[in-house]
Amino acid sequence: MNALVSRRAIVIEAESGARLIGHGGDPGTRELREFLTRNRVSHHFIDLDGSDPTAPTPDGRPLAEDDLPLLIGGDKILRAPTILEAATALNLRAPNKTAKKAWDTLIVGGGPGGLGAAVYAVTEGLSTMMIDSTALGGQASTSSRIENYLGFPAGISGSELAERAIAQARRFGLRTAVPERALSLRHEDGRYVVALDSGDELAARTVVLATGASYRQLPVDGCAELNGAGVFYAATLVEARMCGSGAVAVVGGGNSAGQASIFLSGTAEKVFLLLRGGDLGASMSQYLVDKIEAIENIEVLLHTEVREIHGDAVLAGLTVEDKRAGGRRDLDVGGLFIFIGADPCTEWLDGQLAKDDDGFLLTGGELDVTHLDVDPINGGRPSMPLETSLPGVFAVGDGRAGSIKRVASAVAEGSMSVSLVHQYLASQAALGRS
Numbered sequence: 001m002n003a004l005v006s007r008r009a010i011v012i013e014a015e016s017g018a019r020l021i022g023h024g025g026d027p028g029t030r031e032l033r034e035f036l037t038r039n040r041v042s043h044h045f046i047d048l049d050g051s052d053p054t055a056p057t058p059d060g061r062p063l064a065e066d067d068l069p070l071l072i073g074g075d076k077i078l079r080a081p082t083i084l085e086a087a088t089a090l091n092l093r094a095p096n097k098t099a100k101k102a103w104d105t106l107i108v109g110g111g112p113g114g115l116g117a118a119v120y121a122v123t124e125g126l127s128t129m130m131i132d133s134t135a136l137g138g139q140a141s142t143s144s145r146i147e148n149y150l151g152f153p154a155g156i157s158g159s160e161l162a163e164r165a166i167a168q169a170r171r172f173g174l175r176t177a178v179p180e181r182a183l184s185l186r187h188e189d190g191r192y193v194v195a196l197d198s199g200d201e202l203a204a205r206t207v208v209l210a211t212g213a214s215y216r217q218l219p220v221d222g223c224a225e226l227n228g229a230g231v232f233y234a235a236t237l238v239e240a241r242m243c244g245s246g247a248v249a250v251v252g253g254g255n256s257a258g259q260a261s262i263f264l265s266g267t268a269e270k271v272f273l274l275l276r277g278g279d280l281g282a283s284m285s286q287y288l289v290d291k292i293e294a295i296e297n298i299e300v301l302l303h304t305e306v307r308e309i310h311g312d313a314v315l316a317g318l319t320v321e322d323k324r325a326g327g328r329r330d331l332d333v334g335g336l337f338i339f340i341g342a343d344p345c346t347e348w349l350d351g352q353l354a355k356d357d358d359g360f361l362l363t364g365g366e367l368d369v370t371h372l373d374v375d376p377i378n379g380g381r382p383s384m385p386l387e388t389s390l391p392g393v394f395a396v397g398d399g400r401a402g403s404i405k406r407v408a409s410a411v412a413e414g415s416m417s418v419s420l421v422h423q424y425l426a427s428q429a430a431l432g433r434s
């Protein structure tokens with residue numbers, strides 16, 4: 001396993017394997033590139049906007065603009081593929097998805113919570129399928145360095161942590177499918193059926209929901225239009241390279257913003273860290289505060305908000321305002337990294353599961369009898385910890401009400417959910433419903 005993981009890392013680092021040819025500034029190309037990167041598909045990107053003087057013509061045909069982005073993997077040449085087409089060609093989507101087979105457990109969401117559940121489920125003999133709408137690894141795989149996860153004293157990149165967890169779970173038989181977005185959940189004939197955006201359905205005796213949360217955008221004109229073109233919600237080498245070596249700005253006061261600032265200070269000439277509040281330590285871990293204060297090319301701007309975002313196709317700069325002093329200032333930055341919190345990815349469960357006012361899934365003791373308006377399949381017993389308002393459906397990680405937004409806690413909840421899955425299956429067997 002060590003050899004396999006190391007070999008994969010070398011292959012990805014060497015950018016061998018598939019080739020992607022396109023314009024770096026084109027949204028479709030960017031989306032496909034991000035999909036390949038986040039799913040750790042080893043590839044080499046040839047940017048026709050960049051310095052590559054000639055475009056290769058792999059099958060002898062001249063390269064037409066309509067062909068772009070062009071994806072070449074083995075003997076397959078895909079012209080302007082959709083993400084789904086690319087994923088199918090790269091064997092990322094599980095074949096024969098059908099509700100005829102009922103898995104012991106279906107995990108929706110492949111972040112740390114889902115992966116934690118997956119490793120324990122497969123090692124404890126449960127037939128397990130895990131789906132993700134974007135990429136296995138979740139938010140954590142966009143983190144350049146996780147320094148507070150147990151057992152990695154030198155830190156580990158989120159994508160490497162995910163890579164290791166996926167290899168570990170697959171070794172014991174985990175099946176995965178990406179990209180597959182869950183659209184609805186229903187109870188039918190003693191099992192749960194999850195409908196997917198591809199039109200397929202999956203059935204399982206239990207479900208672990210690990211769909212996490214998605215980033216909040218800045219409420220400033222032009223911000224959404226420049227997503228991926230200078231405005232980013234993750235700080236990895238991919239985004240850093242897209243910004244070049246000029247100055248960048250990071251918005252946010254939590255650990256994600258702190259980590260991003262430290263990471264970007266190594267590639268950018270200068271990093272402006274923008275905080276609405278007046279205290280860097282208010283919601284950031286002290287070890288990050290100490291590091292930031294020691295790095296010369298990070299300038300912390302307190303009481304500061306972004307007022308204008310400049311640039312049409314690509315970010316060209318910002319105007320920020322010091323709310324306390326009242327002055328405005330232009331920042332000449334080529335990258336804006338936003339880390340201002342997240343909303344739970346639970347809209348698809350509206351009306352199906354009990355949630356709190358912010359949309360996070362209620363579980364265990366957070367539920368009261370008024371939430372349990374579903375058929376009491378298990379005889380109306382009290383919910384187990386992590387169990388949602390549907391018996392046998394568990395919620396773990398950032399999408400759960402009251403969760404601690406950390407990799408370790410998501411992994412821990414994932415592993416804990418498997419023990420509860422076993423308890424639920426045993427209770428069903430005792431009721432003659434296995």
Ligand SMILES: Cc1cc2nc3c(=O)[nH]c(=O)nc-3n(C[C@H](O)[C@H](O)[C@H](O)COP(=O)(O)OP(=O)(O)OC[C@H]3O[C@@H](n4cnc5c(N)ncnc54)[C@H](O)[C@@H]3O)c2cc1C
Pocket residue numbers: 108109110111112113114131132133134135136137138139140141142143144145146147148149180181182183210211212213233234235255256259345348396397398399404405406407408410
């Ligand atoms: C940049 C960054 C740095 C961070 N650094 C640290 C750190 O150093 N230490 C730390 O402890 N924590 C860190 N965190 C927080 C940590 O990553 C999260 O707490 C953790 O990832 C939560 O795991 P999760 O499994 O609950 O959700 P996520 O990681 O968000 O994963 C959820 C997954 O579900 C998928 N999904 C969503 N909806 C659907 C659907 N309908 N169907 C199918 N799939 C769906 C998503 O695509 C996603 O992959 C960081 C976060 C970020 C963004």
